[in-house]
Amino acid sequence: MPSDLIPRDGAVERSPAVRTLLRLWPYLRPVRARWFAAAVVAIVASLTSLVIPVVLKWMVDGPIADGDTAGVWLGALWVLLLGLAEAVLFGLRRWLVARPLSGVEARMREALYQRLQRLPIAFHDRWASGQLLSRATTDLMMVRMFLAFPLTFLLVNGVTILAGVVVMLAMDLTLGLLVLIPVVPVILVCTVFEKRFSEASRAAQDQVGDVTTLVEESVLGIRVIKGFGRHRSQARAFRELTHRLRGTELRKARLLGAIMTVIVTLPELAIGACLVLGSVRVADGTLSAGTLVAFLSTALALHWPIVSIGFLLAMSQEAATATARYFEVMDTEPESGSPAAPAPAAGRPGAGAAVKEGGLRLEGVRFRYPDAPADAPPVLDGVDLHVRPGESLALVGVTGSGKTTLTALVPRLHEITEGRITLDGVDITAMPREELRSRVAVAFEDPILFSATVGENVLMGAAGRDGAEDAGALERALGVAQAGFVHALPQGVDTQVGEQGLSLSGGQRQRLALARAVVGRPDFLVLDDPLSALDVHTEAAVEAALREVLADTTALIVAHRPSTVLLADRVALLSGGRIAAVGSHHELLRTNAEYAWLMSGAALEPEEARR
Template sequence: MAENDAPPPQPPTPEPTRSTVRSLLRLWTYARPIRWYMTAAIIAALLASGAVLVVPLVLGRIVDGPIGHHDSAALWPLVGLLLLLGLAEAGLFGLRRVLVARPLARVEAAMRRDLYAKLQRLPVAFHDRWPSGQLLSRATSDMYTLRLFLAFPLVFLIVNSLMFLGGSVLMLALDWRLGLITLVPAIPLVLICTRFETGYSAAARTAQDQNGDLATVLEESVLGIRILKSFGRQRTMARHFREQADLLRTTEIRKSFMLADLWAVIVGLPELALGAALATGAVLVAHDELSVGTLVAFLSTALALRWPVESLGWLLAYSNEASTAADRFFDVMDTPEEPEPTAAAHRTDGDGIRLRDVRFRYPDAPADSPDLLRGIDLHIRRGETMALVGATGSGKTTLTALLPRLYDTTGGTITLGGQDIARLPLSRLRELVAVAFEDPTLFSATVRENVLMGAPEAGPAALERALATAQAGFVHQLPQGLDTEVGEQGQSLSGGQRQRLALARAVVGDPEFLVLDDPLSALDVHTEALVEQALREVLAGTTALVVAHRPSTVLLADRVAVLAEGRILAVGTHQELLDGCPAYRELMSGESGLDDLEKNVLERSSAR
């Protein structure tokens, strides 16, 4: 992030006008490879539901037949048929689970893999805007929600709908009068469910976003635990976490109330209709207009349809959860990636690094704010090392981030070795340019893996040379040497050790172009001198831009560029700028807070 950046805003929330069905249909891309498994699972569930609907007919036959005629011999085959129907139902529902379990695990893995790959391809500006907790929740809880939807709610939305349709036809066939009485609640239920879907979708999206915010707070608390403990701010962060958790709890309770209201209607209206049908059926039986067995079959069918009707609320609620999870997933997947060149790179000028009229502003900057970088013109000759100095907030870090295209320029051109970086494939560009940032980032991996991230093909000799250049011999004293896990963010190492490993990672591949953002800031004076001595050999074989704050780092460079208010104020040797640039003298003077040792270095360099 830039030195003068404001905290990143929350990711955008989608427009309230949306379609649950349209959001869920976008999952077809991932569900298509397992469509035959899903079809088989739906068929198995339909057959199981069909077995459930056959049971009332068998019961009616038992009542009107063996029981009505006191024929026990005819009873046992029908009882055996009921047992077979029960076993078939249980077996088919079990088969449904077996059919989809493994394929849906592959779908979840594929979606999570694609999401992670997408995050790697998205520009740094995207990651500046999105809190990490929001991305984490999309890759974990949202993926689980989508897998569960495909495994259960999707199947039973189809199966239960067809079962309700089949049961309704059966009830009307048994007695149209009782059937109409029982089906009357369907009309208000459709209207109520439509209204429920609109409100619940918004609440579900809010809850998922709040869950992402909560994950962000938790992640920041864990990563910043040393700071929190050092300043005694555990209670402050705990209060912040509690506030976020309370917001999520309030939203979840509101969702529960909405679902409870729907469930009361879904359960209550059919029960009233069933009671009315039972009373009417009893009257019809009393007047010999309906047999007892038919009434039993009708009531058994109506009771068998309780599950499809009562499950409607839960299925609708989960479908809305899944649709908002799908929206959140595709919010990321639909984000434009870093643009790749449309034409082959070609040489436009001499070797080295050249910036022509380069301008830059962050995408989220206010429209009326000035550019952070305004017309940068700079030429670093091939094999030359140039130091970049400037006050805090002048744009030094931002400028270094433009060379590997972590950000794209707002205007102007940058060429490396005569090639326009806008026309270079990003993979090739980042092979040419190696970067070491002031704030070193290490991963939960071994020392070897962290350093070789800069050049995976580098051999043991190159690895040892890079460690020697960065004065990182301490790694051989670690418990497992180069195979020691450094822990999350490299917290098991000191700041200077992390910085040295980051420097080794930058130089291990002998890059053609090297960008170092104040790479020695965390080192003690003795180690800094050793690193500088070894680094001179590396810099002699590359073209480098080095952000410097100390005179000792400046002395590594052949020339120095002074950056002020987004422009290059002056370029020259260290001595030339001391003699002719007041701003540079101020930066290098005691007024900037240099200690006595650095003043002595400055005085000795000036005397030379």
């Protein structure tokens, strides 16, 4: 998915870099003592380097001028000790920040992961997975690097430059003022650089997300790519994305090169002018040689802090962009435990109205996807449906009629637009999501398995449910789903199924997903065409075992085949966003032409069937 098509909350009006980076403070607060200690140590180390020119001044004007060999050795010893102290202090600074800042990165990554788990399905429908992965990896690495290096050294170098300028002005006012001439143009260049580099940095980091998305999709879809011989077109797409990224990175390099040229050249010219003027003054006796040596040594000691401004600003801009991208996700409202119920449909009871009958009930349910155009018709429009306690109801309809969407509303994977849904008389919006999802189990037509063992994948459906600790729950669920094939795997139920379960066939994955749905003995079962990938004989065996489960469970089953429909006690036909008919399979075959067409596959258009 191209980066310009990905929604980014707040991407139009971004906060300035400093304001954005200040949002990191809550994460830095727990380790602030060690970070401040590291900053103080770094400042002391940097100021130590400014003492060396003072020692050199004393050596040149004293022992060297007087021919005092012992004094020269003493001065050399002081220079050596000061250099060693600087090195030790900088090493101590790194030790102080390494562990705590790694912890900051880990906490931010954990918070991001937890937020992603709580964000609504609509968010994940809109965002490319590669964009989210790049925020959890590359962006957070940039944030950690900023906290460890640029954040500290922008402070350290600022203090060092200020102290160095004061020392040089104290040594000689004329030379001190001369060396300050480049300050104004350097500040102007840095201001322009900051804005342009921020734009390039945002583009580069978004493009990294695009590349990550393409790589992930290519790996997961490798069977399709190979099966259709599309490796060349995928390679071209990858090349185009990487060339775009390369172009943006080169733009960043050009900007950094330009500012580095200015930052290096102007101070060097000023130092050169000071050398010439200072030498003339030493020659005419108005300046001591030791003072000139100390002044130039101080100026050279400030060379690194000044030169580093360019890439410290670049790293800070990249970190600000990474922080903004991170908080684009963190600022998205998660699913709340019990949000206010949506407005009831006209003529329907309110959210607080009592419901006499139990089971699963949908009353005037209307649903429109959040990103749908305002003039687009709703997917579901006034759905009324009642699945009685212990009853199984099959939901049928043409492709695209909204069956899968309807099943996603029951566990609140999407929030209904109007109307309400109740379980045993309780509005689902009044339940904490944890309670709701502990009562409702789901199995999707396209089953997703995780990089875990067979047992772990199945028992994921038992979390938080009664009977979850039953030692026989796993075997019972595998039996219902006719998934005995797992015992023939190399390590049985302890076999790793691999990413997305691609080491298994489609039918095997679907049976494990069904086992996951029934393992916790849920009160309500929502199955989205759970047997579509099974052969006729396996389907018959699964149906026979599933009937026992359905006898004690209230179930809503999306069905496309008559064999699946026959599992249910009743059938509901979804047509035009509404429930068009409800009855037994045989009743609807006799009385509803559209249903008969769906079940028979006759050459009749759905529009004709509805008439």
